[in-house]
Structure formats: structure tokens, C-alpha cells
Amino acid sequence: MTQGGLEKFVAYLRQNGWPIFGPVFSAEKTEEVSPFLAAHQPKSAHKDGQIYIKEIQKAEDLDLSGQLPFYSFKRFFVPEQECLFQYEKEKLDQPEKEQKAALLGMSILDLKAVNLYDQVFEKDPYYQLRRRNLLIIGYSLTPEIQGNLFEIEYEENILEHLPFDIFLVKTDKAFKVFTGSIKGQRVLEDFGYKDYQHIQYSGPVKEGKLEERMERLRDRLKNHPNPQIWEELGKICIECGKCTLACPTCFCFRIDDKPALKEGAGKRTREWDSCFYQEFSEVAGGHKFLKTTAARILFWYYHKFARIPDEFDFMGCVGCKRCAKVCPVGINIEEVLKKIENS
Amino acid sequence: MNNPYESQSARISFISRQTDNIKLFRFELGKKIKYQPGQFVELSLPGFGEAPFAPCGDAKENYIELCVRNAGKLTAKLHEMKVGDKVGLRGPFGNGVWPLNKYDFKKQKNLFIAVGGLGFVPLRTLILGKDDLLGSGTKVQIFYGAKSPDDMLFRHEYDRWKKQNIQLELTVDKECVGWKGCTGLVTTLFDKHEVVQNSVAFICGPPVMYRPILEKLQKLGFADEDIYLSLERRMHCGIGVCQHCAVGPYYTCKDGPVFSWAQLKTIPEAI
Known part of the structure; x- marks a missing residue:
């Protein structure tokens, strides 16, 4: 597919009711998004702006340089707040509408996070409804090592382990096109594009072989715990929870009832929570099971590098380093992982 | 698709005060919640949220009994409720139960x-x-x-x-x-x-x-x-x-x- 073809494809999608979201370079300075971040963040790849996920009108709006957007695509899959039920007195109703959206230009790193959502929310009717209404268009370029902890790069045999409907591989002047679902095939055929290859999804993990780094980190965390790492981090972490917001694989949530103005009415919501917040482990009577900052940081790392591997055989970290970028006290996941491995 | 967050309506049929801040509530259910000792249910009241409680009644009965301490927003509201009032219940949850089948309690243990x-x-x-x-x-x-x-x-x-x-x-x-x-x-x-x-x-x-x-x-x-x-x-x-x-x-x-x-x-x- 040529750049011109992509332009036509974008127009086709928009005509067919798919609002398109993708990485867009924005001259909006980080200061405008968060003055605090601007003061603490190492300089971005673009000196005069950032990449954000925005709705696009034309393909040329997209930034397909392979740089990761500042925030991940998480909110399209697991929104910051969603309504589980609307209630009035004792009556509860489940909302059943979900908007269509096409996500164009998701990197392999962000697609790996989708592998996790798909597993975690396998039995969740709200997630499944939302997921059915998303068209995922992946993209082959990945960030440089500074933003790619596990040095993940495109290779054709990685595709069968990634969840996508359509995948664009950047070649010299054009894109090679793959499909990963019937939905992707239908959309391309209907658009009138046939020069694609289909990849049968074979699950998130390469058969018969677990990632060495994952096994090593899990073994260290479970069998050779080193409390010193967490005590030291506990002294500098201020429990702001920014890493959990920026992280594409952090999906902890809380469920609350939010009353409306009308008496007896309101909604039961599910929204992002953070294991760094005081209330996270608090039970009736005020007892907290995660008592210290050190315990909370360990909880965060243990989830990603021990519990998720136990549950799904892959790591709960895609290596995007967004957590390090937003950390106001400079905790760098790359260094922490090295410490765990050496413990 | 089944919705694990959906509760069924349960009617309070009996209340007994246990201590100055603990009451036992009995709930009649449309559909029996079949549970094993050690499991728990989630009780909810629209506007007051949801919390887990372990049943304390006879598991053979069709009703469910919960013993609840008045400790927060939800439980304070529950404590104000009367026979005939309704709550939401979902469950049972938990796979780890008191291991009654693992040992021969009838003869050996x-x-x-x-x-x-x-x-x-x-x-x-x-x-x-x-x-x-x-x-x-x-x-x-x-x-x-x-x-x-x-x-x-x-x-x-x-x-x-x-x-x-x-x-x-x-x-x-x-x-x-x-x-x-x-x-x-x-x-x-x-x-x-x-x-x-x-x-x-x-x-x-x-x-x-x-x-x-x-x-x-x-x-x-x-x-x-x-x-x-x-x-x-x-x-x-x-x-x-x-x-x-x-x-x-x-x-x-x-x-x-x-x-x-x-x-x-x-x-x-x-x-």
C-alpha cells in the first residue's frame, strides 16, 4: 500500500463510521500538558513538542516515526472511568452502547499490552463489547533503545503473537499489509484492497519457549527476594501514582457508586486505581495490608514480573519506559530490573 | 455474555442484633446462591457501594445469612434497614474454602x-x-x-x-x-x-x-x-x-x- 493508498484507506474508514485515532506530533509543549513534568522530564525526542494520540482526518496527520505516544492506547481498551450500571432506587441497568474507533499506528509494544488486556478481561462483557468495536491497525516501526527496554523489533514471525486486525510494515516507500483477524480482512476487502497476507494468531507466547528474562526476574522476585531494593526505592518514591497512569499494562481498578443529583439515582462505575494509593489495601476498620511505600513498590513490580508471568506466561511490562518518563523522582525501571536480576 | 458484576435482588427477612454494632441479616433470594463454607458474597446497595461478606448461615437453606459490623458507609446504611428492604447480592466467590473434603473428618481427623x-x-x-x-x-x-x-x-x-x-x-x-x-x-x-x-x-x-x-x-x-x-x-x-x-x-x-x-x-x- 502506498502513502496515497493509505490516504484513501483513511478516508474510506472515516466514511464508514470509524473515527481514527493515532500518534500525532503536537507542538503543544509539555509545559502546557503538565508544567511539573516539563520541569522534571528528560528532553523528548522532539525538542519542541510531543507525540499524543489524537483523532486524525488524514493519514498525513500521523507521526509514523516509530516514537511512542506520550500516553499509551490503554484508555481505548480500559477507560479511566466506565459505567457498569445505571441505578435508580433498586433498579440497575447495564449500558449497552459502545462507539466504534480505529486505532492506526499502534506499535508492537502497545500491541503487547493488548495481549494482556485480552487475557485479563477475557470474561468481562464490558471489555468484550468495547473490543468488538475497535479496529486495531498495528505498525512495524519501534522506538530507539531509550524508549524500548527489551529492544523489541519488528520481524515477520512476531506477528502471529500479536493481536491486530491489520498490520502495516514500513518498507522503503510503501507499506506491506497483513491481516490478523476476519474483521481486518473484511474491512480491507470492502475498501477494495487485496494485496495482503493473513496471519493466523497463535496466542501471545511463542510455543514451547518462555522468555529467559521473564523467568529470571520471576525467579529472583519469588525465590531470592531482596528487601533492600524496595527499602531504598521506598525512601524516594512519593506515591504519586503517575507510573500507574502512564503504564500501558497497569489496569487495577476500583468500583464505586456515584450518586446523581436526582435522589436514589446514579451510576456504579469502574475506574483506574493505583496500588500506590493509601486506600488501595485498606479494609473496614482502617487496617492497611500494604503498610509502607516499599511494600507498595514491591507490589507494583511483583505484579508485572511475577504474578502476570504466573497467570499468562508473559511479562506484564512491554518495556516502553513511559513510567520512567513520568516519574517525578527519577525512578528508572531499567535500573530497577537490573537490581532485581542481580539480587 | 454473563456479567460477573450483576447482582440479584435479595429481601431481608429477619434481623437479629448480635452486639451493639453487629447484626445478623437473613436474605431471601430468587435464585439460591449455593456456597461452601469459606466462600463469600458481594453485597451492594445502590448509592452506597459494594463489599464482600462471608455467609454464616446453614448452607443447606435457600436463604443466606450475613453477620455485619457497622463499620462504614455501606454497613451503616444496611444497619438502618428493616425486614422487607432489598439489597443486591452476587457470588459466591472464592475457590479456597475450608478443606472439608481433603481430610476424612468423619472417621480419622x-x-x-x-x-x-x-x-x-x-x-x-x-x-x-x-x-x-x-x-x-x-x-x-x-x-x-x-x-x-x-x-x-x-x-x-x-x-x-x-x-x-x-x-x-x-x-x-x-x-x-x-x-x-x-x-x-x-x-x-x-x-x-x-x-x-x-x-x-x-x-x-x-x-x-x-x-x-x-x-x-x-x-x-x-x-x-x-x-x-x-x-x-x-x-x-x-x-x-x-x-x-x-x-x-x-x-x-x-x-x-x-x-x-x-x-x-x-x-x-x-x-
Whole structure:
């Protein structure tokens, strides 16, 4: 597919009711998004702006340089707040509408996070409804090592382990096109594009072989715990929870009832929570099971590098380093992982 | 698609006051919630949220009984409610239950129970179902500690239980007028009464009581695999997703809430 073809494809999608979201370079300075971040963040790849996920009108709006957007695509899959039920007195109703959206230009790193959502929310009717209404268009370029902890790069045999409907591989002047679902095939055929290859999804993990780094980190965390790492981090972490917001694989949530103005009415919501917040482990009577900052940081790392591997055989970290970028006290996941491995 | 967050409407059919801030509620259900002792349900009131509670009634009955302390927004509202009012219930949740099938309680093993405060709640189900779950000849010994005599749960049932071959030993935290029994923490009962031989231990209560009791049991020669404890954690989803109740590699809601000490002993934050 040529750049011109992509332009036509974008127009086709928009005509067919798919609002398109993708990485867009924005001259909006980080200061405008968060003055605090601007003061603490190492300089971005673009000196005069950032990449954000925005709705696009034309393909040329997209930034397909392979740089990761500042925030991940998480909110399209697991929104910051969603309504589980609307209630009035004792009556509860489940909302059943979900908007269509096409996500164009998701990197392999962000697609790996989708592998996790798909597993975690396998039995969740709200997630499944939302997921059915998303068209995922992946993209082959990945960030440089500074933003790619596990040095993940495109290779054709990685595709069968990634969840996508359509995948664009950047070649010299054009894109090679793959499909990963019937939905992707239908959309391309209907658009009138046939020069694609289909990849049968074979699950998130390469058969018969677990990632060495994952096994090593899990073994260290479970069998050779080193409390010193967490005590030291506990002294500098201020429990702001920014890493959990920026992280594409952090999906902890809380469920609350939010009353409306009308008496007896309101909604039961599910929204992002953070294991760094005081209330996270608090039970009736005020007892907290995660008592210290050190315990909370360990909880965060243990989830990603021990519990998720136990549950799904892959790591709960895609290596995007967004957590390090937003950390106001400079905790760098790359260094922490090295410490765990050496413990 | 099935919605695990959907609750069914349940009608309060009976309320009994247990202590000054604990009430027992009985709920009639449209569709029976079939549970095993040790599992829990999520109770919700629109506008006041949702929280987990362990049933304490007879599991054979069609209704569900919950014993609830007035401790927050939701439970305060529940305490104001009357017979005929409705709540939402979903569940049961939890795969880790009191291991009644793992041992031959009918012939070979006896049961030792150590409970404190509200920890008695999930074990009443076991006592009420004793003849089916354990066998009539099984020795059951219970050590129960409460703040004061007035804080003792289910106290009008004790005489009946004693007639059913259950040895119930009580203690209160401090001496008080009219109390002639033991005073001190649950652990003091270990010095006064011999723990029943050849038994499996079930423990439930506030977190502070676990370590001292474990020490006593280990001294008596209990194997880690034969000691079971029910963990309390904050829970939102009930199905092992939201992460609030994670303990090391386990989810209290999904893998527990009852665990053997062998499963927990290497996890620093477990108790």
C-alpha cells in the first residue's frame, strides 16, 4: 500500500463510521500538558513538542516515526472511568452502547499490552463489547533503545503473537499489509484492497519457549527476594501514582457508586486505581495490608514480573519506559530490573 | 455474555442484633446462591457501594445469612434497614474454602478452630452443617476470643452446640463484672486447655492474632499443611482481576480466601 493508498484507506474508514485515532506530533509543549513534568522530564525526542494520540482526518496527520505516544492506547481498551450500571432506587441497568474507533499506528509494544488486556478481561462483557468495536491497525516501526527496554523489533514471525486486525510494515516507500483477524480482512476487502497476507494468531507466547528474562526476574522476585531494593526505592518514591497512569499494562481498578443529583439515582462505575494509593489495601476498620511505600513498590513490580508471568506466561511490562518518563523522582525501571536480576 | 458484576435482588427477612454494632441479616433470594463454607458474597446497595461478606448461615437453606459490623458507609446504611428492604447480592466467590473434603473428618481427623471477633462468622456455617460436613463423632474444639462478653457472636446458640459434641472455650480481652471465665487473648486458652489430638486447625480473625496462634500450633506439632487461615483483604471485583486482594502470587478472592499456612509462609505481607 502506498502513502496515497493509505490516504484513501483513511478516508474510506472515516466514511464508514470509524473515527481514527493515532500518534500525532503536537507542538503543544509539555509545559502546557503538565508544567511539573516539563520541569522534571528528560528532553523528548522532539525538542519542541510531543507525540499524543489524537483523532486524525488524514493519514498525513500521523507521526509514523516509530516514537511512542506520550500516553499509551490503554484508555481505548480500559477507560479511566466506565459505567457498569445505571441505578435508580433498586433498579440497575447495564449500558449497552459502545462507539466504534480505529486505532492506526499502534506499535508492537502497545500491541503487547493488548495481549494482556485480552487475557485479563477475557470474561468481562464490558471489555468484550468495547473490543468488538475497535479496529486495531498495528505498525512495524519501534522506538530507539531509550524508549524500548527489551529492544523489541519488528520481524515477520512476531506477528502471529500479536493481536491486530491489520498490520502495516514500513518498507522503503510503501507499506506491506497483513491481516490478523476476519474483521481486518473484511474491512480491507470492502475498501477494495487485496494485496495482503493473513496471519493466523497463535496466542501471545511463542510455543514451547518462555522468555529467559521473564523467568529470571520471576525467579529472583519469588525465590531470592531482596528487601533492600524496595527499602531504598521506598525512601524516594512519593506515591504519586503517575507510573500507574502512564503504564500501558497497569489496569487495577476500583468500583464505586456515584450518586446523581436526582435522589436514589446514579451510576456504579469502574475506574483506574493505583496500588500506590493509601486506600488501595485498606479494609473496614482502617487496617492497611500494604503498610509502607516499599511494600507498595514491591507490589507494583511483583505484579508485572511475577504474578502476570504466573497467570499468562508473559511479562506484564512491554518495556516502553513511559513510567520512567513520568516519574517525578527519577525512578528508572531499567535500573530497577537490573537490581532485581542481580539480587 | 454473563456479567460477573450483576447482582440479584435479595429481601431481608429477619434481623437479629448480635452486639451493639453487629447484626445478623437473613436474605431471601430468587435464585439460591449455593456456597461452601469459606466462600463469600458481594453485597451492594445502590448509592452506597459494594463489599464482600462471608455467609454464616446453614448452607443447606435457600436463604443466606450475613453477620455485619457497622463499620462504614455501606454497613451503616444496611444497619438502618428493616425486614422487607432489598439489597443486591452476587457470588459466591472464592475457590479456597475450608478443606472439608481433603481430610476424612468423619472417621480419622478432628477439628480445632481458633477464632477472634468477627472471625467466628465463616465458621458458624461449618458448625451448623456439622453432621453432614464432619460426622457426628468428630471432636470439634473451638477457642474463641472476643473483646467482652457482650461482643460474643451467636452466644444464645452455645448451649445447643455444646450438646452436639462441640467443646467451646471462651476468653475475653479484659476482666469485667459478671464474667467468671478466662481473660486474655485467644492464645491464653492454649495454656488452659489441651488442644484436641489428631486435628486440623482452622483459624479466622483479625490479622494480629495469626502469628501468636501459629506459634502455639507449631509448638504442638501441627504441620504447615494442616493449618488453614482465612485472609481478609480489600476486594472490589471478586474474580481475581482488580488486584486489591493480591497476596504474593495469589488472589485472596479467587485462590482463597482460605489458604493453608504452607501456601502463605514465604510471603512477607501475607499476615
